[in-house]
Amino acid sequence: MSGNDRPEGQPTQTSHAVAGAAADKTSSPFLRACRREPVPHTPVWFMRQAGRSLPEYRKVREDIAMLDSCMRPDLVAEITLQPVRRHKVDAAIYFSDIVVPLKAIGVDLDIKPGVGPVVEKPIRTRADLERLRPLDPEDVSYVTEAVGILTRELGATPLIGFAGAPFTLASYLVEGGPSKNHERTKALMYGDPELWADLLDRLADITAAFLKVQIEAGANAVQLFDSWVGALAPDDYRRSVQPASRKVFGAVAGYGVPRIHFGVGTGELLGLMGEAGADVVGADWRVPVDEAARRVGPGKAIQGNLDPAVLFAPREAVERQAAHILQAARGLEGHIFNLGHGVLPDTDPQALTDLVAYVHEHSAR
Amino acid sequence: MSGNDRPEGQPTQTSHAVAGAAADKTSSPFLRACRREPVPHTPVWFMRQAGRSLPEYRKVREDIAMLDSCMRPDLVAEITLQPVRRHKVDAAIYFSDIVVPLKAIGVDLDIKPGVGPVVEKPIRTRADLERLRPLDPEDVSYVTEAVGILTRELGATPLIGFAGAPFTLASYLVEGGPSKNHERTKALMYGDPELWADLLDRLADITAAFLKVQIEAGANAVQLFDSWVGALAPDDYRRSVQPASRKVFGAVAGYGVPRIHFGVGTGELLGLMGEAGADVVGADWRVPVDEAARRVGPGKAIQGNLDPAVLFAPREAVERQAAHILQAARGLEGHIFNLGHGVLPDTDPQALTDLVAYVHEHSAR
Numbered sequence: 001m002s003g004n005d006r007p008e009g010q011p012t013q014t015s016h017a018v019a020g021a022a023a024d025k026t027s028s029p030f031l032r033a034c035r036r037e038p039v040p041h042t043p044v045w046f047m048r049q050a051g052r053s054l055p056e057y058r059k060v061r062e063d064i065a066m067l068d069s070c071m072r073p074d075l076v077a078e079i080t081l082q083p084v085r086r087h088k089v090d091a092a093i094y095f096s097d098i099v100v101p102l103k104a105i106g107v108d109l110d111i112k113p114g115v116g117p118v119v120e121k122p123i124r125t126r127a128d129l130e131r132l133r134p135l136d137p138e139d140v141s142y143v144t145e146a147v148g149i150l151t152r153e154l155g156a157t158p159l160i161g162f163a164g165a166p167f168t169l170a171s172y173l174v175e176g177g178p179s180k181n182h183e184r185t186k187a188l189m190y191g192d193p194e195l196w197a198d199l200l201d202r203l204a205d206i207t208a209a210f211l212k213v214q215i216e217a218g219a220n221a222v223q224l225f226d227s228w229v230g231a232l233a234p235d236d237y238r239r240s241v242q243p244a245s246r247k248v249f250g251a252v253a254g255y256g257v258p259r260i261h262f263g264v265g266t267g268e269l270l271g272l273m274g275e276a277g278a279d280v281v282g283a284d285w286r287v288p289v290d291e292a293a294r295r296v297g298p299g300k301a302i303q304g305n306l307d308p309a310v311l312f313a314p315r316e317a318v319e320r321q322a323a324h325i326l327q328a329a330r331g332l333e334g335h336i337f338n339l340g341h342g343v344l345p346d347t348d349p350q351a352l353t354d355l356v357a358y359v360h361e362h363s364a365r
Numbered sequence: 366m367s368g369n370d371r372p373e374g375q376p377t378q379t380s381h382a383v384a385g386a387a388a389d390k391t392s393s394p395f396l397r398a399c400r401r402e403p404v405p406h407t408p409v410w411f412m413r414q415a416g417r418s419l420p421e422y423r424k425v426r427e428d429i430a431m432l433d434s435c436m437r438p439d440l441v442a443e444i445t446l447q448p449v450r451r452h453k454v455d456a457a458i459y460f461s462d463i464v465v466p467l468k469a470i471g472v473d474l475d476i477k478p479g480v481g482p483v484v485e486k487p488i489r490t491r492a493d494l495e496r497l498r499p500l501d502p503e504d505v506s507y508v509t510e511a512v513g514i515l516t517r518e519l520g521a522t523p524l525i526g527f528a529g530a531p532f533t534l535a536s537y538l539v540e541g542g543p544s545k546n547h548e549r550t551k552a553l554m555y556g557d558p559e560l561w562a563d564l565l566d567r568l569a570d571i572t573a574a575f576l577k578v579q580i581e582a583g584a585n586a587v588q589l590f591d592s593w594v595g596a597l598a599p600d601d602y603r604r605s606v607q608p609a610s611r612k613v614f615g616a617v618a619g620y621g622v623p624r625i626h627f628g629v630g631t632g633e634l635l636g637l638m639g640e641a642g643a644d645v646v647g648a649d650w651r652v653p654v655d656e657a658a659r660r661v662g663p664g665k666a667i668q669g670n671l672d673p674a675v676l677f678a679p680r681e682a683v684e685r686q687a688a689h690i691l692q693a694a695r696g697l698e699g700h701i702f703n704l705g706h707g708v709l710p711d712t713d714p715q716a717l718t719d720l721v722a723y724v725h726e727h728s729a730r
Contacts, residue, residue: 181709187677190686233650233672235689267632268651285598286633307598312552321555324600344546 025158025220030091034221034258034280036301036334042326042363043090044356045160047262047282048342049083050095053349056082066111070100073146080150084157087353088360090336091158091221092150094214096143098164098225099172101210104139107131107173115177122176124188126195132173132202135209143210147217158221160260161214165226166203166244168263173199182231189240200244208251215255223260223282224248226273230265237269242276249277260303264341270295285310285340290328301334308339311351318351319358326363337363390523390585395456399586399623399645401666401699407691407728408455409721410525412590412627412647413707414448415460418714421447431476435465438511445515449522452718453725455701456523456586457515459579461508463529463590464537466575469504472496472538480542487541489553491560497538497567500574508575512582523586525625526579530591531568531609533628538564547596554605565609573616580620588625588647589613591638595630602634607641614642625668629706635660650675650705655693666699673704676716683716684723691728702728 025031030043051057057079061069069075079095099109099117108120123131137144150159172178174185189196211222229241249259261273262282274281274296281300283292285307293302310321322337329335337359343352390396395408416422422444426434434440444460464474464482473485488496502509515524537543539550554561576587594606614624626638627647639646639661646665648657650672658667675686687702694700702724708717 181674183674183677183709183711186672186674187679190675190678190682230651231674233653235653265630265651286595286630288598288600307551309546309548309551309596310555312548313555314552317555344548346548 025154025156028090028156028158030158030336031220031258033334033336034260034301036299038365040365041360042329042335042337044337044359045089045091045093046083046087046339046343046352047093049087049089049093049352050079051343052345053343053347053352054082054086055349056086066097066113067100067103070096071142073142073149076142076146077149077153080146080159081153083352084154086349087356089157089356091160092154093160093223094143094147094150094162094219096162098168098227100143101135101140101163101206102132102169102173104210105133105135105206109172117172118177119173122184123170123173123199124184126198129195129198129202132199132206135206137209137213137216140210140213143213144217147214147219151218159219161211161219161222161257163207163210163214163222163224163248165224165229165241165261165263166200166207166248167229167232167241168225168227169203169207170196170199171228173203179228182228186231189236193240196240197243200241201247204244204247204251208248211248211252212255215252215257219257221258221260222252223262224278226261226263226266229263229269229273230267232269234268234272237272242272245273245276253277258301262303267292267295271297274300280334280336282338283340288328289325289335290331293332298333301336302329302332303336303338305338305340306355308341308344308347311339311344311347311355315351315354318355322355322358323362326359390519390521393455393521393523395523395701396585396623398699398701399625399666401664403730405730406725407694407700407702409702409724410454410456410458411448411452411704411708411717412458414452414454414458414717415444416708417710418708418712418717419447419451420714421451431462431478432465432468435461436507438507438514441507441511442514442518445511445524446518448717449519451714452721454522454721456525457519458525458588459508459512459515459527459584461527463533463592465508466500466505466528466571467497467534467538469575470498470500470571474537482537483542484538487549488535488538488564489549491563494560494563494567497564497571500571502574502578502581505575505578508578509582512579512584516583524584526576526584526587526622528572528575528579528587528589528613530589530594530606530626530628531565531572531613532594532597532606533590533592534568534572535561535564536593538568544593547593551596554601558605561605562608565606566612569609569612569616573613576613576617577620580617580622584622586623586625587617588627589643591626591628591631594628594634594638595632597634599633599637602637607637610638610641618642623666627668632657632660636662639665645699645701647703648705653693654690654700655696658697663698666701667694667697668701668703670703670705671720673706673709673712676704676709676712676720680716680719683720687720687723688727691724 260280261278282303626643647668
């Protein structure tokens with residue numbers, strides 16, 4: 001991470017290389033866009049770019065359970081690198097799962113194929129909170145090791161650290177698994193605001209500790225995923241969620257790495273999610289990126305927002321939609337091209353590779 | 366349906382009665398609110414009020430498949446009446462399923478318990494369109510019969526007719542069943558706009574015919590449910606969906622019954638959904654009702670918007686949230702209290718009964 005000594009607007013030779021140790025990540029298009037500095041081209045990465053859409057991922061995951069794969073540094077590094085090699089994306093995202101830090105502190109949970117995380121004993125009373133002890137870096141030494149490998153292997157390509165946000169973690173813990181309507185979570189949130197606040201506060205500390213481990217090991221940015229928070233109205237978010245998310249962002253502010261925040265269906269919450277302390281706010285496809293920027297306000301970059309379902313349409317249709325986004329982003333200070341949600345498992349990987357090339361070519365300054 | 370000859374602001378004796386034939390539905394609080402006229406109290410009904418939350422529903426549905434129950438006039442009438450009897454809601458909603466008109470024209474589909482509608486051969490090519498023949502009123506004579514029974518039994522309580530909107534029907538037909546991400550639907554919409562438009566146009570005609578049957582048999586209002594349309598961005602809605610929804614609303618405009626339009630997660634689309642021809646626009650809980658009214662613009666009533674998950678919280682919490690909604694609706698010309706989505710199956714029915722009483726009491730003029 002040396003200084004920023006190349007002229008602006010000139011792409012680095014190594015910006016997509018998966019090799020070299022002392023490469024200049026700091027002036028990569030991705031980190032420049034996060035800081036709202038001029039870029040040679042709009043950087044691109046995809047949420048869930050490492051995963052089931054890639055045959056090389058399905059191959060290495062064969063016979064290895066999801067949570068086991070998250071605890072093997074060699075496998076985490078390989079899976080994280082796969083989409084960088086294949087698609088030439090501008091950033092890698094640390095391969096993990098939202099529940100990994102909970103598993104690491106001893107919560108009895110598993111990820112069931114076709115279902116998602118299932119928590120043996122849901123958390124619903126004050127006594128249950130005791131099971132949420134603080135996260136010690138030693139609990140996730142495999143993360144430190146994997147990030148170390150990645151920092152070397154990624155060369156000039158930056159690595160984004162990954163964590164689930166307190167609300168989304170709380171929903172898994174309270175419901176006992178994935179939930180469409182979050183009834184029990186909301187019943188607790190509305191019915192016992194004090195217990196709710198204490199639950200989210202503990203989760204904020206765990207999440208912050210998990211992100212710190214990644215940053216201290218070399219992650220160049222972090223993304224806090226609040227997958228389910230779009231289920232809340234703005235007043236509820238402000239009162240019941242924002243304090244915990246703000247605590248997470250505040251805890252990692254001192255490192256100076258860009259902090260990204262995203263949740264699907266959060267059109268009404270974009271301003272509040274930025275306020276929580278994000279430097280970059282992700283928007284899904286329901287809100288055009290220029291309107292998202294207006295809602296988020298000045299001083300923050302915008303990430304997004306191609307509908308991942310569009311990738312199932314013919315190439316010309318994908319390019320037409322991508323062109324609309326680049327057009328809408330033209331006046332923005334900082335824009336990172338991404339999907340408006342994670343890559344869908346049945347996506348043709350070639351469609352993603354083509355999209356990266358299209359965005360690079362059509363945004364070149 | 367005699368004139369409106371009682372002084373404003375005075376509740377009718379019979380407004381909740383489930384009896385009497387020539388009762389005055391026209392001046393019911395529900396229809397008055399739809400027309401943005403003064404009301405004695407804010408009218409309340411609940412999407413999916415007839416259904417699995419009620420033990421009396423589970424009892425009559427025992428051993429009867431969903432689609433079979435929709436084709437038995439006696440059962441439809443009984444199920445439609447159950448929540449009116451129990452909760453004293455201000456309107457009944459015709460018990461049916463979104464796919465009933467498709468089944469009626471011979472589409473090979475079934476509703477699988479725990480899954481939803483499953484279409485044997487999905488519609489994906491121009492040749493497939495031939496399977497969508499126009500709906501003849503004779504195809505749904507059981508609807509005419511059931512509405513006839515209901516019109517007599519409901520007394521002064523109005524009956525809302527029910528239909529799924531073209532986009533949502535198209536999603537079931539193209540995907541072959543319920544879909545989280547609507548990949549194939551969107552691939553067709555973006556990839557073959559002409560075929561897409563023709564598909565939605567046929568569905569608009571079928572939907573309009575289905576609503577006409579209900580209105581001609583005596584339904585006092587209609588609600589067009591576009592369950593999944595919140596998956597679209599505004600530009601896509603305007604170009605690819607609004608023309609078909611507008612055709613449906615236009616086809617029933619001459620009857621003079623209020624036309625309600627709703628889809629979950631449609632905060633960005635509220636204005637466009639009103640423009641499509643609705644007299645009343647339903648909002649989910651993510652957008653406060655006063656903000657929803659601002660987006661919809663003048664001349665239309667607003668329906669909503671308590672988060673159905675709130676009903677799992679203690680009674681005081683439910684009442685606090687209901688009070689917020691009544692407060693936000695205070696300046697609106699027309700407001701119909703409802704949930705922001707359908708009643709969840711595990712809802713305690715008493716919570717719904719209590720909520721109706723609370724809204725009536727706390728909105729009495």
